Amino acid sequence: MIEWFERQIPKIVLAPSFMAVLVFVYGFIAWTAWISFTRSKLLPNYEIKGVIQYERLFAAPRWDTAMSNLFVFGTLFIVISMLLGLLLAILLDQKIRTEGALRTIYLYPMALSMIVTGTAWKWIMNPGLGIENMVRGWGFESFSFDWVIDPDMAIYAVVIAGVWQASGFVMALFLAGLRSVDEEIIKAAQIDGIPHWRIYSAIIIPSMAPIFLSAFIVLAHLAIKSFDLVIALTGGGPGYATDLPATYMYAMAFSRGDIGQAASSAMVMMGVVFAIVVPYLYSELRAKHD
Amino acid sequence: MAPILDIQNLVKNYGAVEILKNINVAIEPGDFLVLVGPSGCGKSTLLNCIAGLEPISGGTIAIGGRDMTHVSPKDRDIAMVFQSYALYPTMSVAKNITFGMKVRGVDAETQAQKLAEVAKQLQIEALLDRRPGQLSGGQRQRVAMGRALVRDPKLFLFDEPLSNLDAKLRVEMRSEIKKLHQNLGATMVYVTHDQIEAMTLATKIVVLKGGVVQQIGTPAEIYNRPANLFVADFMGSPAMNLIPVKARKNGAGMKIEIARQGAEPLVLHDTRVAELPEDVILGLRPEDIAEAGYRAGENVQTADCLIDMVEPAGADTYVVSHLGGKQVTARLHAETVAAPGQMLGLAFDLGKVSYFAPQTGERLN
Amino acid sequence: MTDLGFPQSQGRNWGHVALRCLLFLLLGLFALFYLMPLFVMVTTSLKSLEEIRTGSLVAFPRDVTFEAWRTAWSGACTGIQCEGLRPYFWNSVILAIPAVLISTLIGALNGYVISQWKFRGANLIFSLMLFGCFIPFQVVLLPMARMLGLMGLAGTIPGLIFVHVIYGIGFTTLFFRNYYVTIPAELVKAAKVDGAGFFRIFWSIFLPLSLPIIVVTVIWQFTQIWNDFLFGVSFSQAGTQPVTVALNNIVNSTTGVKEYNVDMAAAIIAALPTLFVYVVAGNYFIRGLTAGSVKG
Structure with a gap:
């Protein structure tokens, strides 16, 4: 009896976490999915009414803006962060004596809350007193930089702040990748007389494909979940100009009292995340089982 | 005397895969049992089953006359030395050795006394305060042995304990383990894939392949009378020559014909066997083929063979000849003047020969 | 990576x-790009409002004043209350400490089980x-709000601790599992x-071995x-934010x-x-970041 109990200890230890994940992740997803098929408004209503919430969602101009913002923001944020991160990593890989200090400088934004980042950049890009004012003070009177209050440009302001925050992290990933390339391959290439830049473009960077994938996944994930940054930087405005699915969902859930819409928008967000993450995780886990 | 370890009809499955099939082994107190086989043969799994680290799917295991089939490892009165030594990395050598006693609530005085004894025996007194990370491979090996020795168990289990050491150290530690066995009179079960370790250490060898026992016997039995082709090939280095031959009745004995390329078949006469099928595989160890004139006896027969290759190995010289479609190796004395392309008279000691059935691989004589 | 400095001829040295x-x-x-916002934040927080209006964004403060810091800490208004950040800072402290400790401990035990005491289904649980x-947490916000209400934890700090522990376990388990999985089973x-x-x-x-991963x-x-902002803003109320x-x-x-100076100080x-x-x-921070993204 005691021995039977002893053998069950590992299962008993893991059980609470397992139950928590089942209920608070999968159960909650199911609950949200259920609600997304009802006419719930301020309170949940469990009567299934079909896809009406999704019809409303895709008909809403605000959601339309949010999705196209996500696309613009996500694409630019991911591409620029990756390019900048890779560039910084390669520059830092040139036997720089101050590498440690520079790395610290490039990466510290990742330690900040997105609320802090948003607050700082909101101030820096303040049209009256920020960069615009500064450049005008240097004598360029016609200089204009009012992206945060320009509905057409505000989303790009979010991109700047996002890239500032995340690109150092991409650099750290890539730098680790550069360092993990087999030294003997590089030595062999040097002996073959392959030029410095060709060693990077033809040998090192292609061998980092898995790191590109990881960086992409993390950045995409950050982009879809990004909520804090927009709230702090633009509050979703001007108007709804910088709304993202995350802010839309939040507004529906907590200020509009439209939990049907909140649920359906959350489900769409999850669909987007899973479309990106599931193939990745699947291949990761499968690779590990082999 | 009752067997100290008695394994009966042991079966081990992982899901639908049978890892161990109907294993029956028993050893007496003081035996040194070696489980040997190629990787994946189930030898380590069998050891883990004996230790109770893996549940078994069928059969029984008794240690010291007590059924231990469902007893947890700590109550089996065993000690175990692992391939990676499995020393606790954050504990000092002394703590590593006494951890088991501490867990079992042995008083501090006894712990210290036993620790001192074992440390002296293994000459690791100077290392007691160090961490495993600060030790060399050989020192770690000793500490792992020390951890096993303090338990003073009924049964010592060794899981390839020497495979992480370099060649020289391995030979040293091998003889230390042998000495330890002789001095303690302890019973040991030892897993290895190295057939030389098996030969030198064992009082009893179990050869495993694919979870099936191929042969159980003393080293001499295993070496001289391998039960099948697998054992013949696996035990011994260089491996036993296994030559396909034609056997024909010839009076009371058999006439053995070995085909040769571009020459008459080589014919040997074995008067000691009365009956063989026509197609058999003849097994003869390299040392049982000598240079003509260097081996005498009633079963020695000489024939001229074309030498393909000569490999001087210091103490011996190996020559290779092509017989029966196989590379046949002979172990000659170091001063031989054999050269590739030449004919050389070779003496075949038919007194040592093994015959196997080509289809089943079973021994015939 | 290796030294790519080849022996150069004299002519190429200038290049x-x-x-x-x-x-x-x-x-x-x-480096300037990354440091600039921090620099601007610090300098702005040390200026008077007057100086901010008249001076340049990147200028050093002429008269250093800590007035903004004092206001931010104990006087700034968050809506109707004007107590500064202080009470909320302590909210974060008493929320973060237990949440971090509990989720780390659970993660350590989970990782230990999943890596060293495998049983049938353990890998499935880990994958789950x-x-x-x-998951984007938006998908659990609504039911969690109701659940906290049912548990009587709505708008409380223990409620927030609970949420952070629940959704932190995945990562802490991952960290410990990946660390322990490298320890040979023979131990x-x-x-x-x-x-x-x-x-x-x-x-x-295992615990004495785990200092780095802890x-x-x-x-x-x-x-x-x-x-965190999302859980904080969703599950807190005035006073527990x-x-x-x-x-x-x-x-x-x-x-x-x-x-603006108060904003920056805050x-x-x-x-x-x-x-x-x-x-x-x-270095530990970077290891966490990369471990959280590059699994295995």
């Missing part, structure tokens, strides 16, 4: 030097937990033969929880004159704990 100069120029410019790390076997049980082995052998996990969890929510309220409060205060951790234990 080499020019390239190095360009390299340092680029690195320096990027891993997927849980990647547990040896300890079993020595007579130690599940908890004894964890306590005497540091990584604690830093990761602390950064995540301290910097964490510092990020209060900061946002200060910055976006529409009453009165816009005090932002720095909210950022100080994680910045401090980053400066003190940067």
Whole structure:
């Protein structure tokens, strides 16, 4: 009896976490999915009414803006962060004596809350007193930089702040990748007389494909979940100009009292995340089982 | 005397895969049992089953006359030395050795006394305060042995304990383990894939392949009378020559014909066997083929063979000849003047020969 | 990577030097780009409102004043209350400490089970937990709000601790699992033969080994929880808000004159704990980041 109990200890230890994940992740997803098929408004209503919430969602101009913002923001944020991160990593890989200090400088934004980042950049890009004012003070009177209050440009302001925050992290990933390339391959290439830049473009960077994938996944994930940054930087405005699915969902859930819409928008967000993450995780886990 | 370890009809499955099939082994107190086989043969799994680290799917295991089939490892009165030594990395050598006693609530005085004894025996007194990370491979090996020795168990289990050491150290530690066995009179079960370790250490060898026992016997039995082709090939280095031959009745004995390329078949006469099928595989160890004139006896027969290759190995010289479609190796004395392309008279000691059935691989004589 | 500095001929040396100069120029410019916001935050927080209106964004303060810091800490308005960040800062502290410790401990035990005491289904459970790390939390906000209500934890700090623990377990388990999986299984076997049980082995052998991964996990969890905004803003109420929510309220409060220096001081205060951790234990921080993204 005691021995039977002893053998069950590992299962008993893991059980609470397992139950928590089942209920608070999968159960909650199911609950949200259920609600997304009802006419719930301020309170949940469990009567299934079909896809009406999704019809409303895709008909809403605000959601339309949010999705196209996500696309613009996500694409630019991911591409620029990756390019900048890779560039910084390669520059830092040139036997720089101050590498440690520079790395610290490039990466510290990742330690900040997105609320802090948003607050700082909101101030820096303040049209009256920020960069615009500064450049005008240097004598360029016609200089204009009012992206945060320009509905057409505000989303790009979010991109700047996002890239500032995340690109150092991409650099750290890539730098680790550069360092993990087999030294003997590089030595062999040097002996073959392959030029410095060709060693990077033809040998090192292609061998980092898995790191590109990881960086992409993390950045995409950050982009879809990004909520804090927009709230702090633009509050979703001007108007709804910088709304993202995350802010839309939040507004529906907590200020509009439209939990049907909140649920359906959350489900769409999850669909987007899973479309990106599931193939990745699947291949990761499968690779590990082999 | 009752067997100290008695394994009966042991079966081990992982899901639908049978890892161990109907294993029956028993050893007496003081035996040194070696489980040997190629990787994946189930030898380590069998050891883990004996230790109770893996549940078994069928059969029984008794240690010291007590059924231990469902007893947890700590109550089996065993000690175990692992391939990676499995020393606790954050504990000092002394703590590593006494951890088991501490867990079992042995008083501090006894712990210290036993620790001192074992440390002296293994000459690791100077290392007691160090961490495993600060030790060399050989020192770690000793500490792992020390951890096993303090338990003073009924049964010592060794899981390839020497495979992480370099060649020289391995030979040293091998003889230390042998000495330890002789001095303690302890019973040991030892897993290895190295057939030389098996030969030198064992009082009893179990050869495993694919979870099936191929042969159980003393080293001499295993070496001289391998039960099948697998054992013949696996035990011994260089491996036993296994030559396909034609056997024909010839009076009371058999006439053995070995085909040769571009020459008459080589014919040997074995008067000691009365009956063989026509197609058999003849097994003869390299040392049982000598240079003509260097081996005498009633079963020695000489024939001229074309030498393909000569490999001087210091103490011996190996020559290779092509017989029966196989590379046949002979172990000659170091001063031989054999050269590739030449004919050389070779003496075949038919007194040592093994015959196997080509289809089943079973021994015939 | 290896030294790519080939032996150069005399003629190419000048090109080499020019390239190095360009390299340092680029690195320096990027350093400025990353440092500029911090610099602006600090200098702005030390200026008076008057100086902010008349001076340049990047100028050093002429008269250093800590008035804005004092206001941010104890006087700034978050909506109707004007107590500054102080109460919310402490909210974050008493919320983060237990949440970090509990989720780390659970993660350590889970990782220990999943890596060293495998049983049928353990890998499936791990995969389920891993997927849980990647869901957008928006999908659990509504039911969690109701659940906290049912548990009587709505709008309370224990409620927030609970939420952070639940959704932190996935990552902490991942960290410990990936760390413990590199420890040979023979260690547990040896300890079993020595007579130690599940908890004894964890306590005497695995925990003493785990210092690096504990540091990584604690830093990761602390950064995540301290910097969290979504859970904070969704599950707190006036008085129990964490510092990020209060900061946002200060910055976006529409009453009165816009005090940029106070905003900046408040932002720095909210950022100080994680910045401090980053400066003190940067390498562990980076390891957490990369471990959280590059699994295996």
